[in-house]
Amino acid sequence: MAQTVNMPKLGFDMAEGTLVRWVAKEGDQVSKGVVLAEIETDKATVEVESTYDGVLLRQLVPQGTIVPVNDPIAVIGEAGEEIKIGAADQVKEQSPVGIGLKEENIPVILPEPGQALELPAAPISQEKPHASPLARSMAADLGIDLRLVHGTGPGGRITKKDIVSFQPMQPVSRLGKTPSTPAKPSFAAPRTFIHETRTVPLPKLRAAIGRRMTEAKQQAPHFYVTHDYDIGALVDRRKEVNSLLAEEDKLSVNDFIVRAVALTLLDYPNLNASLDIQKSSVIFHGGINVGVAVAVENGLLTIVSRDTDQKPIFQISAELKGMVKRAREGKVRSEDIEGSTFTVSNLGMFDVDQFVAIINPPEAAILAIGSARQVPVVVNNQIQIGTRMKATLSVDHRISDGAEGARFLQSLAKYIEEPLRLLLSV
Amino acid sequence: MARITMREAISKALWEEMERDPSVFILGEEVGVWGGSYAVTKGFFDHFGPERVKDTPIAESAIIGAAIGAALTGLRPVAELMTINFAFSAFDHIVNQAAKLHHMFAGQMKVPMVIRTVSGGGRQLGATHSQTPDAIFAHFPGLKVVAPGTPEDAKGLLKSAIRIDDPVLFIESATLYQVRGEVPEDEQLIPIGKSKIQRPGKDVTVVTYSKMLETSIKAADLLAKEGIEVEIVDLRTLRPLDMEPVIDSFKKTNRAVIVEEGWKSYGVGAEIASRIYEEAFDFIDAPIQRVAQKEVPLPYNQALEQLALPQVEDVIRAIREVL
Numbered sequence: 001m002a003q004t005v006n007m008p009k010l011g012f013d014m015a016e017g018t019l020v021r022w023v024a025k026e027g028d029q030v031s032k033g034v035v036l037a038e039i040e041t042d043k044a045t046v047e048v049e050s051t052y053d054g055v056l057l058r059q060l061v062p063q064g065t066i067v068p069v070n071d072p073i074a075v076i077g078e079a080g081e082e083i084k085i086g087a088a089d090q091v092k093e094q095s096p097v098g099i100g101l102k103e104e105n106i107p108v109i110l111p112e113p114g115q116a117l118e119l120p121a122a123p124i125s126q127e128k129p130h131a132s133p134l135a136r137s138m139a140a141d142l143g144i145d146l147r148l149v150h151g152t153g154p155g156g157r158i159t160k161k162d163i164v165s166f167q168p169m170q171p172v173s174r175l176g177k178t179p180s181t182p183a184k185p186s187f188a189a190p191r192t193f194i195h196e197t198r199t200v201p202l203p204k205l206r207a208a209i210g211r212r213m214t215e216a217k218q219q220a221p222h223f224y225v226t227h228d229y230d231i232g233a234l235v236d237r238r239k240e241v242n243s244l245l246a247e248e249d250k251l252s253v254n255d256f257i258v259r260a261v262a263l264t265l266l267d268y269p270n271l272n273a274s275l276d277i278q279k280s281s282v283i284f285h286g287g288i289n290v291g292v293a294v295a296v297e298n299g300l301l302t303i304v305s306r307d308t309d310q311k312p313i314f315q316i317s318a319e320l321k322g323m324v325k326r327a328r329e330g331k332v333r334s335e336d337i338e339g340s341t342f343t344v345s346n347l348g349m350f351d352v353d354q355f356v357a358i359i360n361p362p363e364a365a366i367l368a369i370g371s372a373r374q375v376p377v378v379v380n381n382q383i384q385i386g387t388r389m390k391a392t393l394s395v396d397h398r399i400s401d402g403a404e405g406a407r408f409l410q411s412l413a414k415y416i417e418e419p420l421r422l423l424l425s426v
Numbered sequence: 427m428a429r430i431t432m433r434e435a436i437s438k439a440l441w442e443e444m445e446r447d448p449s450v451f452i453l454g455e456e457v458g459v460w461g462g463s464y465a466v467t468k469g470f471f472d473h474f475g476p477e478r479v480k481d482t483p484i485a486e487s488a489i490i491g492a493a494i495g496a497a498l499t500g501l502r503p504v505a506e507l508m509t510i511n512f513a514f515s516a517f518d519h520i521v522n523q524a525a526k527l528h529h530m531f532a533g534q535m536k537v538p539m540v541i542r543t544v545s546g547g548g549r550q551l552g553a554t555h556s557q558t559p560d561a562i563f564a565h566f567p568g569l570k571v572v573a574p575g576t577p578e579d580a581k582g583l584l585k586s587a588i589r590i591d592d593p594v595l596f597i598e599s600a601t602l603y604q605v606r607g608e609v610p611e612d613e614q615l616i617p618i619g620k621s622k623i624q625r626p627g628k629d630v631t632v633v634t635y636s637k638m639l640e641t642s643i644k645a646a647d648l649l650a651k652e653g654i655e656v657e658i659v660d661l662r663t664l665r666p667l668d669m670e671p672v673i674d675s676f677k678k679t680n681r682a683v684i685v686e687e688g689w690k691s692y693g694v695g696a697e698i699a700s701r702i703y704e705e706a707f708d709f710i711d712a713p714i715q716r717v718a719q720k721e722v723p724l725p726y727n728q729a730l731e732q733l734a735l736p737q738v739e740d741v742i743r744a745i746r747e748v749l
Binding site for chain 2: 134136154160
């Protein structure tokens with residue numbers, strides 16, 4: 001199926017551009033990212049890259065032509081694809097490699113000389129999209145450009161349904177700033193960086209995270225305590241247990257940690273508490289609900305394992321998996337993300353030694369987990385290879401002190417380093 | 427739980443409150459010897475006597491004026507106005523005196539009174555006796571306006587209305603008196619100013635109250651056969667208005683239809699729709715629809731009267747419009 005490449009919009013005020021030079025010839029094999037042509041605007045000369053893999057079937061405009069933004073300039077398809085041209089006279093009937101255009105495949109009308117092209121539906125419309133408020137806010141949260149979404153509601157209105165079913169298309173074209181000759185074809189995957197300074201409204205989630213984290217850092221005096229855990233046994237036990245479990249039931253290191261934290265908190269109510277500044281009181285939460293920070297598009301959410309101390313690790317794991325899935329799919333429920341009393345943030349999968357986390361208000365503390373790694377350790381005056389994992393506790397100094405934080409981390413070791421306790425107890 | 431009629435539920439609430447509290451008394455046209463024009467107070471006169479069940483002249487401003495005076499001196503009058511249309515004759519007393527006395531005199535006085543009255547059309551009573559001017563009364567701060575749609579709510583809300591120290595306009599619907607519903611035998615007080623989800627659903631939020639609750643439930647039953655799940659929020663109280671269940675529901679469904687028996691212009695639907703725009707703009711996925719009475723003085727002719735009043739089909743049509 002042949003695809004058209006359009007004149008890109010290279011700035012918000014660009015209305016047209018001059019195609020100064022064709023870099024790819026008709027019949028050339030092109031892939032995504034290959035430079036097809038050079039375009040000159042009133043500001044610069046830039047390259048237009050292919051967004052499709054295939055053969056450049058047709059250059060639709062000769063060099064030197066001024067083309068309005070979004071008008072087609074080239075057709076890319078499969079080698080040998082049949083092409084039939086409607087108004088054939090102005091352009092060669094046959095391309096050098098002897099391929100023709102199939103009319104139904106090419107949604108373009110070829111121009112009379114000097115006449116603007118009659119437009120096919122451009123992939124990106126410059127008009128303000130007609131969308132419901134909900135669709136607008138969802139699109140902002142998900143980072144979707146509404147101009148790319150096809151509205152199916154009354155009068156073409158974009159509604160929630162259209163956002164939910166939206167599949168992002170390839171960007172129309174990639175733009176480089178280099179007015180380069182000769183253009184070096186790049187076979188790299190299309191980059192996502194846009195060489196254009198833009199101002200984009202903060203997605204809602206991003207703004208909310210900003211507010212809460214600012215509140216936490218400005219109001220809660222944080223202190224930090226780090227502990228190095230021997231998790232060799234945990235890694236081994238996990239491997240053993242997982243060999244007995246179905247793929248979807250397998251436990252993560254984090255599941256062990258979440259359970260360990262919950263059991264440890266039973267002895268540290270101060271760290272499972274919140275401050276009520278107005279009443280100058282501490283609220284000791286009656287339940288232990290361990291929050292787990294999850295990276296999602298445009299930010300992070302804290303999903304909440306409820307009454308974690310009272311649940312077996314398999315249940316904790318299954319519930320967290322369900323919530324992570326919903327969070328990543330943007331289908332999170334309010335009960336998934338509300339009511340945590342202590343949070344675990346784990347960057348272990350990103351190969352970090354350790355990090356410190358900002359407390360998730362109104363909680364009293366947060367535990368930041370680094371990667372498990374093999375390191376040289378000293379055992380009985382001998383250097384051996386051990387498996388270690390660092391965890392850093394951030395605590396609100398208004399509620400607790402360094403000694404308690406340190407004791408908490410020590411107590412946590414009882415579970416993390418003797419992980420059978422986590423599998424046994426309910 | 428017993429299935430009793432709306433009439434019985436209201437009657438029981440009055441009876442129980444009068445037994446409980448000797449300062450509660452009833453006054454109104456034909457409430458005594460005759461037993462009430464809708465037979466709500468049948469038997470009260472014989473049981474409680476003429477001191478506590480007072481027949482009045484046909485003079486609404488006198489009824490409400492007397493009730494206000496009694497309330498100011500410490501009694502708890504329940505005044506009955508035969509229909510809400512006659513409340514216009516007592517309008518000054520209701521909105522200028524009852525609603526304001528407590529607030530104008532630094533709270534020195536309380537006006538613990540209930541005005542029971544009947545709203546709505548559909549009984550061929552003509553344009554002047556068939557109106558639903560509920561929104562007009564809900565416009566005034568200082569007055570509480572309650573309009574239940576089920577026997578259970580009617581009983582629980584009326585008991586609360588009698589017990590609170592503010593003036594309450596308690597609006598009943600003439601065409602709901604025969605409707606039966608489950609009402610708990612034991613005493614239940616339902617707080618004034620709380621909306622309620624009367625039917626859970628996920629596809630569209632219908633906001634309604636009083637008689638139109640029944641109409642909306644019928645529409646929802648029919649749509650359920652097509653797999654459309656309608657969530658119905660019953661306002662129950664027009665002032666103070668509890669928007670929380672409405673907004674929560676709307677955030678879930680993103681679509682709303684407001685159904686009221688009164689006229690659309692400047693009505694309850696206008697208020698609810700505005701609140702949704704104000705409080706949940708980013709959750710709107712379709713323009714909010716209002717179902718209301720046609721903008722005419724209600725015709726006497728039966729066919730025309732029914733055409734002018736909101737019907738089940740109108741609700742279904744509006745729901746389809748927003749889906």
